[in-house]
Structures are given as C-alpha cells and as structure tokens.
Amino acid sequence: MTSTTSHQDRPGWLLPTLSGYRREWLVADVVGGLSAGAVVIPQAMAYATIANLPVQIGLYTCIIPMLVYALLGGSRAMSVSTTSTIATLTATTLVTAGVAASAEDPDQALGSLVTLTLLVGLLLLLARIFKLGSLVENISAATVLGIKIGVGATVAVGQLPKLLGETGDVSGDGFIRSLLAVGDAFGSANAATIALSVGSIVVLVVLQRFAPRVPGTLIVVAGGILLAAFTGLTSAGVALIDPVPSGFPTLRLPDLAHLADLVPGALAIAVMAFLESAAVARGIRKATEPQVDSNQELFATGAANVVGAFFTTMPSAGGFSQSAVNQSAGAKTQVSTLVTVALAVLVSLFLGPVLSLLPQATLAAMVFVAVAGLINIPELVRWARISPRDFWIALVVALIGLSVGLLAAVAVGVVVTLVLVLRELNIPKxxxxxxxxxxxxxxxxxxxxxxxxxxxxxxxxxxxxxxxxxxxxxxxxxxxxxxxxxxxxxxxxxxxxxxxxxxxxxxxxxxxxxxxxxxxxxxxxxxxxxxxxxxxxxxxxxxxxxx
Structure with a gap:
C-alpha cells in the first residue's frame, strides 16, 4: 500500500510521525485516540482540581497542547496533556507566589496560570535553542524517584479531605499542612461522600489490576454523574464540582504582576515536563520506530506550552498512562492524538451541563489512585540493596519535598545531579x-x-x-x-x-x-x-x- 502523505510536501519539523503514513493505520489510530481520550480527558479534569483550578482548565489542556504536539512531536504514540507531577508543581508554584485560586473565586489565578505556562514553554524553547536536551536528561533517576515520591505523598494526603467530604484542595500547601487538614476534616466527615470515595477507589484499583484495558476513569466519572443525577446523592451532602461552561477556550493574556515569583516554579516544571516527556517517549518507543530526538521533543513540548498558555491551559508534558493506553489500542502515529483532541472539543462544546453533575469525591478518588502509584517504596528498597548512593539521594529529595516543599526538592535534586556529574567528570581517567x-x-x-x-x-x-x-x-x-x-x-x-x-x-x-x-x-x-x-x-x- 502506498503512503497517503508525502514527506516532501511539508517541512521536516511538521507532522514528522506522518512520514510514510499508510491508509490501513487509520482505524488503529482512531481506536487509539478514542481509548486515550477516555483516560486523559477525565484524568486531566481531575488534575486541574489539585491546583483548585476549574475542571475545564484540565479539559482545555487536552485540546491545544495536544494539538500542537501532534503537529510537531516525534513520538508516534505519546499523548501530551498535564500529569500529576506537573499539576502538583503548578499548585505549589501558585501557592508560593500568593496567587492560588480559592474556592470562592477560582478564576483569580488564571492570569498567573497563563504566565506560568508561557514561562514553562519559553524555558523549554530556550533549552532547545541551546540544545540542552541531553544535559537535562543527565538528571539522575534517583532524583526523579525522590521527587515523584514527594509528589505522590503530598497529593494523596491532600485529597483525603475531599474524600471525606471537604471541598477545598490543600495539595499546593505542602505535605505537613495537608496532614493537618486531614485531621480537621475528620470532624465533619460525610458518610455518603466516604462511601462514594471508597467505591470509586475500589473500582479504579480493581480495573487497573485485572482489566487494565478498560478505561476505569471513564467508568467512575460516568457512575458518579449517574448517581448524582438519579439518586439523592446531593441531598445526602455529597458536593458536586463547580458548573462547567460549554464552549471552546478563549484567548487570555498573561498577568505579569507576579512574574518574578513564578520563575522558580516555572524552572522546576520545565525540567520535570521535559524529563517526563522524554521518559515516556523512550519508554513506549518500539524498536522499529525512529529514535527519539531530545531537542525535537524540547521544541514540540515547548511550543505546546507556549500556544496552550494563551488558551488558559496548565503546563503540559507527556503522560504515561494515556500514552500506554494509546499505544496498546494500536495507535500508529499522532493522528490518534488528533482524534483525542476532536473528542475533547466535542466534550467541551456539548457536555458541560453533564460534567457539572460530577461529584468532587469522584475526581479526588481518581487523583488519589493516580498519584498513589508514584510512591514507589519497593523501588526505593531495591535501590537500598543495589546502590546505597542512589537510595540516599532519592530518600533525601523525597524528605525535602515532604518537609520543605516540592520546588525545593526539584532544586536540590538538580543541584545534586550536577554535583555528581561534575564529580564524575573531575576524576582523572x-x-x-x-x-x-x-x-x-x-x-x-x-x-x-x-x-x-x-x-x-x-x-x-x-x-x-x-x-x-x-x-x-x-x-x-x-x-x-x-x-x-x-x-x-x-x-x-x-x-x-x-x-x-x-x-x-x-x-x-x-x-x-x-x-x-x-x-x-x-x-x-x-x-x-x-x-x-x-x-x-x-x-x-x-x-x-x-x-
């Protein structure tokens, strides 16, 4: 079968995964895109709540950044939206800068969110200009593991108040304050909310363990909406998310009032966004596919964030769960991502009133299960046996993330990595x-x-x-x-x-x-x-x- 796309008809940097596209791949790409959408759309909406942002911000992150990456990215099956790590660092950055959204006024942080996402994109593009892809990838696996353990524990604890019936999100306030908030939430726990939370977590864990191809996030979202619509769930005290407006994201300009305060967080997010994207791209690459070009990924991810910023999206990176679903469903190229984008557009245009019936506890359960997997204690124990140095680096970075804050953990991790690299280079050979x-x-x-x-x-x-x-x-x-x-x-x-x-x-x-x-x-x-x-x-x- 001949290819339907001529590589000579477009620049080499545009749609690189469509080079040599074959018609017989189209069905697999459509199925892969729909499967990934069933995971990434509800998941991105849930991650938006980590930073107390409206759920539609997560939905918008499934449209613009994904579209830009599909046009520029080199990984055939990677799906780019936000991730639990990036969402948590976003929350921490907004809180640290003093511009975090509140439950009373969730829109107050959106101008600063535009600035933050734009900064992340510009930093990634700057790294591309100076060809720093391989340098960033030198950040050790121990550092990344420590950061992820810190993120997982902080966000998991931060979701507990919502699982008990509270409406505020405290993940961005750090691990210690999140623990204190859990203690306060026990005094006002709601039985119906707890039952819904436990049921949602059980469904997600069971499907993840025994039927990984089934989109558990979509099932619990649909179940939560149906329960809210046809039972007395809300009258029993179960809180719903804020109303979701229907429509396409509109242009918004950055608010530069807190620019200096956002820069440290933007640096941390840019580093983690590239590390996660590079890891996912390499992890899902098949032997028959072209090698992943680090600098091409910097360009694609940076452009996705820059363009997405003006449509009020969260910082974006490659997500492993939706990318794995995309690939396992048979996706061949980034055409599958275009299908996911089309699905997200349909949801944003027509399903706002339906999504508004979603219980907050359902979203909190999705976040809790997603981030719990980041707390990889077995891997930490294995490293303690094989490489004590890596174990101590991961442990120290994790403890700093839990005690001082996640931005500090990223900074310490990067510094430790550079020190180790320089130490290795300085040893005469x-x-x-x-x-x-x-x-x-x-x-x-x-x-x-x-x-x-x-x-x-x-x-x-x-x-x-x-x-x-x-x-x-x-x-x-x-x-x-x-x-x-x-x-x-x-x-x-x-x-x-x-x-x-x-x-x-x-x-x-x-x-x-x-x-x-x-x-x-x-x-x-x-x-x-x-x-x-x-x-x-x-x-x-x-x-x-x-x-």
Whole structure:
C-alpha cells in the first residue's frame, strides 16, 4: 500500500510521525485516540482540581497542547496533556507566589496560570535553542524517584479531605499542612461522600489490576454523574464540582504582576515536563520506530506550552498512562492524538451541563489512585540493596519535598545531579599505553576543562614519578582535546614546567587539528613543536623521546 502523505510536501519539523503514513493505520489510530481520550480527558479534569483550578482548565489542556504536539512531536504514540507531577508543581508554584485560586473565586489565578505556562514553554524553547536536551536528561533517576515520591505523598494526603467530604484542595500547601487538614476534616466527615470515595477507589484499583484495558476513569466519572443525577446523592451532602461552561477556550493574556515569583516554579516544571516527556517517549518507543530526538521533543513540548498558555491551559508534558493506553489500542502515529483532541472539543462544546453533575469525591478518588502509584517504596528498597548512593539521594529529595516543599526538592535534586556529574567528570581517567626505554605513553581518557585540569595535572605527575623504573619523558595522548581554551593551554604549560623541574620531558601526541590551530597561537606550543615534542601518534612520540 502506498503512503497517503508525502514527506516532501511539508517541512521536516511538521507532522514528522506522518512520514510514510499508510491508509490501513487509520482505524488503529482512531481506536487509539478514542481509548486515550477516555483516560486523559477525565484524568486531566481531575488534575486541574489539585491546583483548585476549574475542571475545564484540565479539559482545555487536552485540546491545544495536544494539538500542537501532534503537529510537531516525534513520538508516534505519546499523548501530551498535564500529569500529576506537573499539576502538583503548578499548585505549589501558585501557592508560593500568593496567587492560588480559592474556592470562592477560582478564576483569580488564571492570569498567573497563563504566565506560568508561557514561562514553562519559553524555558523549554530556550533549552532547545541551546540544545540542552541531553544535559537535562543527565538528571539522575534517583532524583526523579525522590521527587515523584514527594509528589505522590503530598497529593494523596491532600485529597483525603475531599474524600471525606471537604471541598477545598490543600495539595499546593505542602505535605505537613495537608496532614493537618486531614485531621480537621475528620470532624465533619460525610458518610455518603466516604462511601462514594471508597467505591470509586475500589473500582479504579480493581480495573487497573485485572482489566487494565478498560478505561476505569471513564467508568467512575460516568457512575458518579449517574448517581448524582438519579439518586439523592446531593441531598445526602455529597458536593458536586463547580458548573462547567460549554464552549471552546478563549484567548487570555498573561498577568505579569507576579512574574518574578513564578520563575522558580516555572524552572522546576520545565525540567520535570521535559524529563517526563522524554521518559515516556523512550519508554513506549518500539524498536522499529525512529529514535527519539531530545531537542525535537524540547521544541514540540515547548511550543505546546507556549500556544496552550494563551488558551488558559496548565503546563503540559507527556503522560504515561494515556500514552500506554494509546499505544496498546494500536495507535500508529499522532493522528490518534488528533482524534483525542476532536473528542475533547466535542466534550467541551456539548457536555458541560453533564460534567457539572460530577461529584468532587469522584475526581479526588481518581487523583488519589493516580498519584498513589508514584510512591514507589519497593523501588526505593531495591535501590537500598543495589546502590546505597542512589537510595540516599532519592530518600533525601523525597524528605525535602515532604518537609520543605516540592520546588525545593526539584532544586536540590538538580543541584545534586550536577554535583555528581561534575564529580564524575573531575576524576582523572589516565592509562599508561606504552613504554620505550625511559619514556612512557599516557592516554588522556577524558577531555580537559577548567574544573578538572588541575586534578589531571597532578595525576599525570603522580604516574610519571611512581613508575618502577625512572621516567625521563611522558608522551601524552591528547586525541580527546577537540577544543582547547586558554585555561587548558595554561594547565598543559604548567604541567610541562612541573615535569621539567623533575627532569621529565613532556611530549604531546595526536592533538586534533581544530585544537592545534588554537594551540599554535601560544608561544609555549610553538616552542613544543620547534623542539620536536609534538607528534602524530604515541608510537612516534615514544620513539623520539627514547632516542
């Protein structure tokens, strides 16, 4: 069967997953899109409540960002909306900035939400411009696990008051305050609400465990609406969500009054949005599909957030649950996402009055079950047995998230990761690769830069002075020095001087042409070449040094 889409008819960055599209994929894409929609639409509405935002904000997040990612994203089956981690960080950011929505005025935070989502998108696009995709992915799995445990515990506890009959959401206030709110909620617990909450949780857990292909979220939403419509649920004290307006999201401009206060949270959300999207994209990629381009994902996710911001959406990222459903239903390309978007548009246009009958406890149960899976204690225990360092990083990050706050946990996690990466890079990796007479060859296993130049200098001197037999010449293999700076050249000159004081001559071999052009501008390297101590190979250097 021939393809229905010509890749030459459009730019390479537009609709990349439709390259070579086949007509026989259409049915699978439609089924996948409908299946994903049954999960992501009610789930996104539930996640909006974490930040005390109107449920339609979650619904809008299933339209604009998903549409933009479908046009630009490289993952064939990933579904992009909001996630529990992103929703929680959004709530925390709004609370920290002092612009959180209240139950009395849920619209008061929407201008700042536009600003926050726009900041997240701009930061992701900035990371794309500087090609930081691989750098962001260096954030350790231990850090991500710790953040997710902190998020899961904070949100799960924050949902308990709603499961008991309270109407406010306290997830954005942190773990400690959420615990205190649970204690207060016990005094006014509503029996009917508790029964509905327990029933919803049982249905979700049972279906998740024994029938994962069945959209449990859709079933509990439909069940909650039917109970509210045809029984005396509301008269028994069960609270419903605020009325959901019908219609398409309208344009809204950002409110810049709290811009500076939103920046730290935007940074944390941008990091987590990319990490989650990259993890999902790689996790669901089939061996026959193209490799995921980190920088392409930065561009697609960033653009999805920038465009979505002006339609009052929450920050967006790839979600594993809906993406897995999408793929398991047979989705072949992002056409499935376009189907999900169409379904979300129909819901927003025509089902507002029906959605308004949804009990708050039903949404809280959906959030509770979703985030409980983030508290991965078995994985933490496994790491304690295999890698104590990763265990302690994850545990410390989680404890910081629970005690100080989730934004602080993300910041500490990023800093810890960078420290560990720098520590690893700063450890000299040197190997003796040959000896001829009193001359030895040393291979520089890592490139030199400002932070590790001194450590490598000391290590080279130590190797040269601790050999079983005296050494009079060191041939340094520097083939990894594609780029040299003044700092590196000064360090090499200092190494030459120190070895010379010990009666050892420094020779250099295999310096790349790009680096040699720069090095020749210094009098030290020009003298090195003049003295015949610059060579094309280590063997040539050993021969010359031992002559």
């Amino acid at each position: 040197l190997d003796v690769v040959g000896r001829r007479g009193s001359a030895i060859g040393i291979h520089l296993g890592r490139g030199l830069y400002t932070a590790n130049a001194l450590e490598n200098e000391r290590a080279i001197v130590a190797i040269a002075t601790t050999q079983p037999e005296p050494v009079t010449a060191v041939v340094l293999d520097v083939e990894r020095l594609d780029i040299v700076t003044i700092t590196i050249l000064d360090a090499l000159e200092d190494l030459d001087r120190e070895l010379s004081q010990l009666g050892i001559a420094l020779h250099m071999a295999k310096l790349p042409d790009t680096a040699r052009v720069v090095a020749r501008r210094t009098s030290w390297y020009a003298e090195l070449e003049h003295d015949g101590r610059a060579h094309d190979s280590v063997e040539d250097g050993l021969t010359a040094a031992s002559a």
